[in-house]
Amino acid sequence: MKFDTIIIGGGLSGLVCGISLQKKGKRTLIISSGQSALHFSSGSFDFLDRMPDGTPVENPIEAVSKLPAGHPYSVIGRENVAAYAGNTKRFFEECGVTLSGDPDRNRFRITPAGVFKRTWMSIGDFALADSDREKIGERILIVNILGFLDFNTAFIAEGLENLGSQCRCTAVKIDELEHLRKNPSEMRATNIARVLDRQEVTDKFIAEVKAALKDEDTIVLPAVFGLKNKSVTDSIKSSLGDRKVVFIATMPPSVPGIRTQLQLRSVYEHSGGEYLIGDTVDKAVVSKNSVMSIGTVNFGDMSLEADSYVLASGSFFSKGLVALPDRIFEPVFGLDVDCPAERKDWYSTQLFDRQEYVSFGVRTDAGLHPFKSGEPVMNLYAAGSVLSGCNSLYEGCGAGVSIFSAMRVADLISNKEE
Ligand SMILES: Cc1cc2nc3c(=O)[nH]c(=O)nc-3n(C[C@H](O)[C@H](O)[C@H](O)COP(=O)(O)OP(=O)(O)OC[C@H]3O[C@@H](n4cnc5c(N)ncnc54)[C@H](O)[C@@H]3O)c2cc1C
Known part of the structure; x- marks a missing residue:
């Protein structure tokens, strides 16, 4: 050949x-x-x-x-x-x-440990900050999926609170993900993303996030959406449109990667x-x-x-x-x-x-x-x-x-x- x-x-x-x-x-x-x-x-x-x-x-x-x-x-x-x-x-x-x-310019991304790290370009899901002291919101709701250990909301909250934001953490329960929780090694970003890529499951997730919201102006979510297609992250952003939605990378494996x-x-x-x-x-x-x-x-x-x-x-x-x-x-x-x-x-x-x-x-x-x-x-x-x-x-x-x-x-x- x-x-x-x-x-x-x-x-x-x-x-x-x-x-x-x-x-x-x-x-x-x-x-x-x-x-x-x-x-x-x-x-x-x-x-x-x-x-x-x-x-x-x-x-x-x-x-x-x-x-x-x-x-x-x-x-x-x-x-x-x-x-x-x-x-x-x-x-x-x-x-x-x-x-x-x-x-010609470096910016900053938020790491899974809640600290800012210099970088160049980010895949569309992620927000880039101009400085490592920039607040991404005043009042922030950090949402995890119940049982998911590769997204540490407490670390992230601590990092963002150090910059002066007020943070509240919550975890939502999605029935379709419950079978993954039976074995913690299956509760990984990619397995979750496969389930959340179904529009009806994403819709349930969005409804749960809306129900958890109080007066927050910004919502932080784990980057576990859109394994095959970015339209899922776009649909989440537009459904929660009046609030700023920020995706933060999880520990590997990397869904956007x-x-x-x-x-x-x-x-x-x-x-x-x-x-x-x-x-x-x-x-x-x-x-x-x-x-x-x-x-x-x-x-x-x-x-x-x-x-x-x-x-x-x-x-x-x-x-x-x-x-x-x-x-x-x-x-x-x-x-x-x-x-x-x-x-x-x-x-x-x-x-x-x-x-x-x-x-x-x-x-x-x-x-x-x-x-x-x-x-x-x-x-x-x-x-x-x-x-x-x-x-x-x-x-x-x-x-x-x-x-x-x-x-x-x-x-x-x-x-x-x-
Ligand atoms: C865990 C990890 C995370 C990283 N994260 C980032 C990041 O977030 N941002 C960033 O800028 N950089 C990151 N880097 C740096 C990274 O090395 C580069 O960004 C880039 O992705 C490397 O690409 P590559 O194609 O050179 O190598 P790789 O991505 O390592 O790809 C090499 C490929 O070659 C295949 N291969 C190897 N030997 C053979 C063989 N003999 N025959 C056939 N196939 C073979 C392997 O299976 C693999 O698929 C990271 C590196 C690592 C190791």
């Missing part, structure tokens, strides 16, 4: 790259083992929350020029990053994912792209600095070939990188990984310190070609969190690196082929 491009990994970077290549008329295949980081995301896209030295960033586009040479944004190039950042909202809008926020993943996948497939889920690329033939073919667990001895290949397999979380007690490696191609040899330099024993292993990944040249045994592999490109050179957790740059490197790789591949 021959494709123009085979993409390994169908998370944010693999899908953005795949959609971009399909738009350019390429025949692509995405192979993805399973869930991606989007399934666990906050529902907000970080671009660059702070510099590697900890300085908070207000305008991420401006800040890119001050990053060190090995940072993925420096490799992509400041002008390219600015162009991709400017294009991101439209790209996602065309995929049916509405983002709020501005390309999964909806985004499903939406991007659907757009990719509708554009003619092929998506193989549940299979893992486990072998590759590399000769003379070129990938000749790859193989997967399910395809066994049958190989897959393409003119170019994209490694978008994520970091440790998605097994794009693997750590053993004595070494860290990239499992598909055996690429060179940027990381210190000594295990003691991989991490800090203080949990909340900056953890160095987050910045490990494959090193690339300016064309995003990763290295194998010191030589760039010329028909292979790397995109997303498999890249080295940034600490996405500390700097808050995860989604930006994934989106912009994916767009850059798609441009590089199509420019080369033209």
Whole structure:
């Protein structure tokens, strides 16, 4: 089987790259083992929350020029990053994912712990605040679903009261969700969302919220609505129209993140792209600095070939990188990984310190070609969190690196082929 491009990994970077290549008329295949980081995301896209030295960033586009040479944004190039950042909202809008926020400005989101955290753009459900001292309402009703433990209303109330709001918490009982409560491990955001996606159940929920309301001007709800379609959140907002409705992310799994993943996948497939889920690329033939073919667990001895290949397999979380007690490696191609040899330099024993292993990944040249045994592999490109050179957790740059490197790789591949 021959494709123009085979993409390994169908998370944010693999899908953005795949959609971009399909738009350019390429025949692509995405192979993805399973869930991606989007399934666990906050529902907000970080671009660059702070510099590697900890300085908070207000305008991420401006800040890119001050990053060190090995940072993925420096490799992509400041002008390219600015162009991709400017294009991101439209790209996602065309995929049916509405983002709020501005390309050249960071704002703040409310975390499930009730504190404000800097971010760049948010999926439409979530409100963004201009400052971390902004009150989202004077009198706030925080509504949970009875038995749902991944949305801690007391934490959220404490955070919002610290900013001067008055909060009241309540939990509503929905009969259709009662069977999930019999087993607490089933009372998860995605299971709840599946039930609440039925209009008649959402209507009952809205009626319960209305019954619980007193004089509150703002209603806070867990982001457990609209697994497949954002119309559910829109209908809740319009039904409670005279009050401000704010959705706050729950602990994972992430309903808005999964909806985004499903939406991007659907757009990719509708554009003619092929998506193989549940299979893992486990072998590759590399000769003379070129990938000749790859193989997967399910395809066994049958190989897959393409003119170019994209490694978008994520970091440790998605097994794009693997750590053993004595070494860290990239499992598909055996690429060179940027990381210190000594295990003691991989991490800090203080949990909340900056953890160095987050910045490990494959090193690339300016064309995003990763290295194998010191030589760039010329028909292979790397995109997303498999890249080295940034600490996405500390700097808050995860989604930006994934989106912009994916767009850059798609441009590089199509420019080369033209
Ligand atoms: C738990 C978590 C939460 C995060 N939340 C946020 C957030 O809220 N905002 C933000 O900006 N950033 C967040 N990040 C940072 C995140 O890394 C990026 O935002 C981005 O989603 C990463 O996308 P990716 O496509 O590079 O990798 P991933 O999303 O990890 O996707 C990689 C995909 O490749 C597949 N794969 C791996 N190896 C193979 C193989 N050999 N064969 C086939 N498939 C393979 C995996 O199954 C996976 O589906 C989060 C990261 C994690 C780990």
